[in-house]
Amino acid sequence: MARKSILFRRLGAALLALLLLPAGAWAAEPEPAQAAPALGIYTTGDMMGRVGETDPLTGLTEENSYLKVATAMAAERQTMESTLLLASGDAVANTLASGSAADTALALRTIGYDGLVPSVEEFRLGQGHRAAFFRDLTQEGGTGTPVELISADWMDGQSGQAAAQPYHIYTRQLGEKELRIAVVGLGTLEVPQSLPSYYYSDSQFGHTDNTGMSYVWEWEHWIWPQVARQECDLVIVCCHTDRKTLEKFAAQTTGIDLLVNGHSEADAGVLKNLDGQPVSWVSGGGTALTRTVVTLSDSGTPVIGESKLLALSGYENDEALAKATANGQKAQQARAAQKTGTLSGSWAESVTSATRQTAAADLVARAMLWTSGADAALVTNGSLGYLPEQTGTGSGSRPLTLGDCATLARGTSPVVLVELTGAQLEGWLEVCAGRYQVDESGQVTGGQDADFLYGMDYELYVGGQAGQRVVNLTWQGQPVERNRTYRVILEAAHLLDDEFPHCTVLWSAAADMQYAATGGTMASLLAAYASRTGAILPQRESTWAVYAGAVDSAMTRLEFVELLYDVADRPKPGANVAFADVSGSDAVVWAAEKRIVSGDGKGKFLPQMEVTREQAAAMLYNYAKAEGLDLTADGSAVSTLSDRDAVSGWAVTAVDFCLRNGLLEPVNGQFRPSATMTRAEVQRTMAVLDTLN
Known part of the structure; x- marks a missing residue:
């Protein structure tokens, strides 16, 4: 009976302990939460044909290039259920070295761009090279995937018909929903103001009735009526223009979910449309890959999230793309x-x-x-x-x-x-x-x-x-x-x-x-x-x-030495530092090496101390000595001064030299050794010194 009582007591204690546990503590381990499906919309703009690891003209490292875009997009595609990648314009460039169009087309196809909206730089290629560039981009087969050419304001010069598709509808799977995304291209209305007609004689920009050459007119009278009938889930407009023009465009239009612009620095934000509703906007600025994430609401409606800028300089170069474009880069380097x-x-x-x-x-x-x-x-x-x-x-x-x-x-x-x-x-x-x-x-x-x-x-x-x-x-x-x-x-x-x-x-x-x-x-x-x-x-x-100072302020010792350094044609000194209180001044290091200045004897130059007339005389004399100029001085010029006794012993020879050569002039028969020099006096002194060299 005792054993039975102990057993019941132990069972009761165990049940009591379970009852005292936090709610859910003894339930089965829950499944990890699944990330909501997301679509990433990515854009670049103003990339200007930067394909290589270095600039073929200057040899400088390219911090922002398509090689970086390739690496960034490879990483982004690992995190997104689906992606859409657009080039908003000025993707190519014609430079002093030229020849970048073929490599740019190869880069866009290899990276997997979905669409390009042409702008001024694409037309700067001229008719033949432009046609070849567009053909390389859009043709089936070959390396990478074809890139859609999208432009609603570029017309054939003879027929007046659209020279490219004004918009393209992309379908992307997001969870269980298939999204229809319309991408509209605007970006060529600036071509006639930016290029000679020779470059676009086969083209017309804007519709005939658009006499004001307005992007708003193109949207209201031509594009939006067509796009509205397509029952799209999202509408993206790439309007390659400056920020101010884009703000005006947004304020006069409706129906747009995301605006992409160019001719501006990398940035992102929200604008207001005609109805006062927010419209997201992004600009890659040639330095960033923009990312705008789209998710689904509980009702299945797409929701545009905050846009972010992915700085291209933070990514490594894509080695495969670098190898594929190496020959093109070498050809440009030879031209350079x-x-x-x-x-x-x-x-x-x-x-x-x-x-x-x-x-x-x-x-x-x-x-x-x-x-x-x-x-x-x-x-x-x-x-x-x-x-x-x-x-x-x-x-x-x-x-x-x-x-x-x-x-x-x-x-x-x-x-x-x-x-x-x-x-x-x-x-x-x-x-x-x-x-x-x-x-x-x-x-x-x-x-x-x-x-x-x-x-x-x-x-x-x-x-x-x-x-x-x-x-x-x-x-x-x-x-x-x-x-x-x-x-x-x-x-x-x-x-x-x-x-x-x-x-x-x-x-x-x-x-x-x-x-x-x-x-x-x-x-x-x-x-x-x-x-x-x-x-x-x-x-x-x-x-x-x-x-550094004001026009009527006294000149400092540092400023005086900098002017001496200019007269000497700024030779490169052998060291980097000469005094504890001056850094980054080649002039002061040079002056110390040439024994033009010696400082206060305690390792300091006193750069902001006002230079006195006898200090200036000493520096001028030491400069003349370092440059091997005639140093004739016998003290006779100093002896004529009424304040000759005020001149320090260490400065007498220097003052005499400066007076003899017209570098410094007495004032009412006095030298005034402790007075500071006006800027006008220093300018005249340096002009005279320049003639003695």
Whole structure:
């Protein structure tokens, strides 16, 4: 009986323990949740024919190329139930090296693009090469899969009929539902404004009644009535235009679920349509693969999720595609090595600078002026590269190749000629002055998104008050007139900058027969200039300078040494650092190596200390000694000064040398050794020193 009682007590305890467990703790292990089926819509735009591991013209590594797209899409297809991949336009490019169309077609087919919406760059190929490119894309058989050509605003020039399918309906399985997705192509209305008629004489853009050449008209009167009858689940419109135009397009239309644009940086977001409803939009910008995920609601309706940008630079190159396109890349590299002109004289710079004037940058600006007959050229510092070092082919000369032109003039935007008033020019230079910074040591930094103005003389003072940063702006020796109109050549990308003044475009190199085939870029103009000029010498038709302080502020020791370094033609120093309180200044390292400066004796240069007149005299004397100039000085010039006793003993010889050679001048019979020099005095001093070299 006792055993029976113990058994019942144990059974009761076990049952009680089970009852006290959390709900479901003793239930069977649940099955892992299944991910909801998803469709990935992917797009690229403005890829501009980048197929190789390096740029065939410049030899620089391609951070954003079709090789990266191939790798990214292979990974994405592993995670999505189904995918749709579209190229929104400007997929190909005709550059100085040319020949990229066949490789671009191969890349699009190999990666598995579903559709291409042609835009301006596709028509820049010209009729024959364009036809071959489209044929390579769409033909059955061969490597990869055919790519649908979609364009609703491209018509045959003779019949007026659609030259390609205006839209294509793709079917994709999503769970148990088959989705019908209409993809509409818009992107050629800009062709007549961007290219000479020679390139599209077989074509018409926009329907005859679309007199305003409006994408909205094409949608409302031509495309949407057709697409609406197809009972599609989703409608995607690839409208290859800039962001502002796309916003206006969205605000005046309905029926669109996803907008894809071009001519803008990689971005994604939501716009409002005519009914005030949200419309998703994406732009690959030539640097990203866009991903928009579509899922099904509980009722089976497709739902567009948030769009994301997959930065192409984060992916490895696809080795198989790289191998398949290797021969095409080699052919372009051979073209890049062709000589277009000859550089003569000394071209010492192998790097570019946003903070000082260089002979290489002057060359690009001079080519732009020569091409257009403009009064001045605005060149964005970030659009410039460097002049590659090469072994000369003869005494004082070296070839300038097509690759050199592309390396030096890296901007991809077409060049245009505009009209700007003197007030507008001065206002824009004020904006540019605000795009520089000054670091802790007093050096001017940044400025990659700032312009320099060539053809006019001026000075920028970064530390000045707004409205007082541009000084001595002159043209042909006369002050720039605020109300006068000047012809200025610049990259068309300026016109998309919200801070750039409104202006009238007079001419576009991209629409000129001489330059259209190569994009009408700075490199295109430079190559033409070099081929027709013969031997090119370093020249300077105007001067500009950027200073850290304000126009009426005293000059610092660092600024003074930088100006000395300019007079010396900026030779490369042997070391990287000379003083503990200055980094990144070749000028200071050079000056220390040449014993032009010695610092405070404790390892510091004191870069932001204002330079005194006797310190400046010592630096000038030491510079003359390092350059082997005549150092005649007997103290007689100092003896005439009424404040000669105020000159430090270590500076007497240097002051005497500077007075004898006109580098420094007395003021009312005094030298004033402890006074700081005005910027005007320093500019005059450097001009005199330059004549002594």
